[in-house]
């Protein structure tokens with residue numbers, strides 16, 4: 001499913017719940033069940049991390065998940081097999097989040113073709129700023145895969161313009177500095193940052209969000225989507241009743257994605 | 265992106281969106297201050313009277329007699345802190361001060377760059393934080409004490425291979441979280457543009473002095489110049505002023521480690537320039553040690569300072585354009601060269617630098633190197649005594 005279709009399907013007062021988990025953590029089979037729990041709980045879009053040995057932009061939680069996944073055998077070949085086997089079972093978009101070297105080594109064109117064929121609708125590459133993204137952007141455009149670029153509190157006006165012009169699917173708004181991981185204080189200026197970004201593409205806010213209350217605040221500040229990663233990964237790491245807990249937690253977060261709670 | 269950002273197809277700025285403004289600012293400010301009289305006055309004050317420049321170009325008589333060619337040693341081992349690293353840390357710490365940053369973070373492998381950063385940080389009144397892999401904390405303990413004595417905070421890094429590449433990841437994570445107050449003082453000619461250029465420029469003092477000194481002594485330029493390569497800062501600093509003198513042979517010597525083979529997760533060497541493939545690591549496109557999927561391989565060397573899976577992008581470019589020759593010396597060859605220099609010249613070299621010496625000793629008799637050879641002796645070996653003693657007792661695999 002295309003990302004834009006998903007956003008079109010949402011109600012006017014509804015934001016998308018975008019969940020991140022690392023593919024292959026703790027095993028490829030577990031990922032299938034985890035995805036199924038996320039969808040049952042109400043996730044609208046699933047980011048499936050393709051683990052990299054040196055995840056510079058990630059905090060300890062996702063670093064540890066990447067390590068578990070690689071040790072359990074996850075690699076790009078298996079990743080695309082896994083995605084192929086689940087993407088047509090669920091009617092939601094899947095997004096690949098990974099680091100540029102894995103894309104570059106496979107060959108940018110081939111990587112994006114593999115995304116398109118296996119059912120990946122978009123890619124996010126945290127170590128690829130817009131200035132370096134031409135090759136990937138061209139491959140994405142050719143294969144009808146969305147390139148999701150990142151905007152942060154330090155992205156200046158001119159660069160915001162460049163980023164929005166090159167992005168499709170959604171814009172990844174990071175509201176605080178630093179790496180991925182749960183934080184109790186997510187920036188209060190999320191609303192301001194969202195206002196600064198003038199674009200018709202949906203805006204999703206991520207990095208640090210892990211409680212229902214934070215989700216609600218982000219949605220109230222005007223986001224079209226909320227990205228939650230480390231909180232799910234923490235449940236997976238606990239190895240305790242993970243499928244039920246993930247479903248319940250996703251449902252609780254999704255409940256806070258409505259501005260008037262009209263659906264809850 | 266400016267064309268300065270790349271060396272042929274290598275280099276670039278493959279970093280988090282959050283760092284883009286910081287590296288643009290760094291590029292702008294460096295461009296401004298590098299010719300600023302006040303900045304240059306401060307730089308020379310610290311380089312000369314604090315660090316101990318200029319360093320001698322020493323004609324190694326005994327070595328030369330035994331090996332039959334004229335061997336000169338550029339004595340960077342005599343600098344404050346015991347390695348070339350301080351040329352760069354003084355430059356960047358000063359730049360950080362001029363840019364109004366009050367905190368510096370650095371990664372370190374051998375602990376030499378961390379120590380040099382701690383020295384510059386203390387002298388310039390900057391809060392200093394150093395990330396160091398746990399494995400390196402173990403094998404370079406005295407340097408940890410030195411850094412702490414100098415007031416730096418040392419954070420052991422337990423992720424990944426627990427060596428230099430993981431320390432760089434962690435320093436980048438710190439920088440991205442504190443980018444307003446903090447300058448990332450990277451220790452080699454690696455990372456996103458403008459770092460490879462800035463570090464090369466600050467280290468070029470080595471090559472500039474060599475050029476002047478060798479003319480004074482020999483009335484001509486040398487035939488070959490040899491330096492060891494980890495990230496490549498002492499090599500680039502020595503080579504850069506000679507790149508256009510194409511008749512001079514420039515040779516980079518990497519760590520051949522235990523063997524030139526790799527397992528599925530790790531290379532048994534650190535020879536990214538010799539056998540690595542094009543890829544992206546720590547913000548730059550360069551030659552790296554990686555598996556068929558692009559996962560970074562851990563590296564190995566008896567010397568912590570060469571134990572790195574990447575290499576500076578400009579060195580990759582110079583290799584591809586055949587301006588630079590690349591070679592390796594194994595752990596064992598480096599150890600033999602270490603002892604040879606101790607006994608023959610009364611100099612205890614760093615194990616890193618011992619790789620460059622090893623190459624010269626190996627090739628001297630073949631005539632390949634020409635008659636006048638300069639080796640950059642990048643550091644002294646006091647920090648390596650434990651490692652050398654253990655390996656001579658056959659405890660191996662350090």
Ligand SMILES: Cc1ncc(COP(=O)(O)O)c(C=O)c1O
Nearest residue numbers: 376494495496497498569616643
């Ligand atoms: C004495 C010495 N030489 C060489 C190196 C390798 O670094 P580079 O290749 O950047 O000169 C190090 C690194 O710690 C070092 O301490």
